[in-house]
Amino acid sequence: MRGLGVELNVYSFSCLIKSFAGSSAFSQGLKAHALLLKNGLLNSSILQTSLIDMYFKCGKIRLAGGMFDEIMKRDIVAWGAMIAACAHNTLQLEAMEYARMMREEGIKPNSVILTTILPVNGEVRARTSSREIHAYVIKTKITQSSCSFNLR
Numbered sequence: 576m577r578g579l580g581v582e583l584n585v586y587s588f589s590c591l592i593k594s595f596a597g598s599s600a601f602s603q604g605l606k607a608h609a610l611l612l613k614n615g616l617l618n619s620s621i622l623q624t625s626l627i628d629m630y631f632k633c634g635k636i637r638l639a640g641g642m643f644d645e646i647m648k649r650d651i652v653a654w655g656a657m658i659a660a661c662a663h664n665t666l667q668l669e670a671m672e673y674a675r676m677m678r679e680e681g682i683k684p685n686s687v688i689l690t691t692i693l694p695v696n697g698e699v700r701a702r703t704s705s706r707e708i709h710a711y712v713i714k715t716k717i718t719q720s721s722c723s724f725n726l727r
Contacts, residue, residue, distance in 0.1 A: 583610070583614065583616075584616075585616060585619045585621055585622055586621075588607065588610075588611060588616060588622055588625075589621050589622060589625045591607055592604060592607055592608075592622070592625040592626060592628075592629050593625060593628070593629070595607065595629050595633070596628055596629040596632035596633065597632035597633065598633075601633045601635070604626075604629050604630075604633065608626060611626075620646070620648075620650055620652065620653060623642060623645070623646050623653060624652050624653050624656045626639075626642045627639045627642050627643055627653065627656045627657060627660065628656055628660065630642060631656075631660035631663075631664060632660075636660075636664065636666070639657070639660060640657075643656075643657050649677075649680065649682075650682075651677075651682055651684075651685060651688070654673065654674075654677040654682060654688070655685075655687055655688050655691070657673045658670050658673045658674055658677070658688060658691055658692060659691050661673060662691050662692070662694070662695050667695045667698050667699045668699065670691070670692060670695045671692065671695060671696070671699070671701065671704065674688065674692045683715075684711070689708060689711075689712065692708065693705065693708055696708065
C-alpha cells in the first residue's frame with residue numbers, strides 16, 4: 576500500500592493487524608505496531624484494542640497486557656477485549672479481575688461483557704458473582720435479545 580502511495584490510516588491498520596491475529600505472522604504484527612508508533616497513530620482506541628486482540632491470539636499475553644496498561648483512557652471496548660481474551664485463554668480469574676477493575680473505574684458492563692463473564696463465573700463456580708450479574712441484568716433491564724447466554 577505504501578508503495579502505491581496509499582495513505583495508511585486507522586482503518587487500514589486495523590484490518591492489517593486483524594489479519595495477523597492468530598496467524599504465524601506475529602513478526603509482521605510487531606512491524607505493524609512499530610509503524611503505528613512511527614506514524615503517531617497509536618493513540619487510537621481502535622488500534623490499541625486491535626493490538627490487544629492480536630497479541631492475545633498470537634499467545635503473547637504479556638504484550639497484550641502491556642498494551643492494555645498503556646491505554647490512558649480505557650473504553651468499554653478495550654475492557655471487553657481484555658476480559659474476552661482472558662476468558663478465551665483459560666485465564667478465568669484474570670477475566671473476573673478485569674471485570675471488577677472495569678466496574679471500579681465506573682464503566683458499566685454491557686451485554687457483550689456480561690455474555691463473556693457469566694460463563695467464566697460458572698467455570699470457577701463463583702456463585703455470588705453470578706447472582707450479582709443476574710441482579711444487575713434485572714435491575715438494568717437488559718433484555719434477552721441484547722444478552723443471550725449459552726447455558727449448555
